[in-house]
Amino acid sequence: MTSPRPLRADAARNRTRIMTAAHEQITEHGPDVSMEQIAAAAGVAVGTLYKHFPNKRDLVTAVVAASFETVADDAEECLRREGQGSPAMAELTGFLSRVMDTVAHNRAVKAAAYALSADHTAHPAMREVETRVTQALDRLIRTAQAQGGLRADFTLDDLYLMLSTLPADQPPTARARWLALLLTGLTAR
Secondary structure (H helix, E strand, O other), X not given: OOOOOOOOHHHHHHHHHHHXXXXXHHXXXXXXXXXXXXXXXXXXXXXXHHHHOOOHHHHHHHHHHHHHHHHHHHXXXXXXXXXXXXXXXXXHXXXXXXXXXXXXXXXXXXXXXXXXXXXXXXXXXXXXXXXXXXXXXXXXXXXXXXOOOEOOOXXXXXXXXXXXXXXXXXXXXXXXXHHHHHHHXXXXX
């Protein structure tokens, strides 16, 4: 099996501009933004956009995957800092706070993914990112429990439940209060 040819420099620049514009347009206008609007914002012809992304679902999946890459990088960085002596519970708390802020500012991307029925687990890029996040957070949870900071019955599924119910539509003070109350229930006694 041969690996795909690398993009020409102009094609790579166009793809980067398309991804940047798509993220901005979907965040600002939601899932109903047209491919034409995205192409115009990127400064490329619609045909160029379709050459890189044959349909809107592929483009939205790529934008969502790029956003989740940032979450995976953060989770792995938390694990690295914990390995250097930072308490695992502090890293887990910081991670939750940053994810909550990210979701609050990127609600349209999340809404677009659901509205277009983007099945994250079916896309190879999403499976890889999900594996990275899962491995890092699972280790962080187990370490926080071993260090006595996190209740022993807390699981990765519990963390994902928390993430799926974040109060992203609330103001920053309400989100901070939600997290503080939640953490009180998660702390080992």
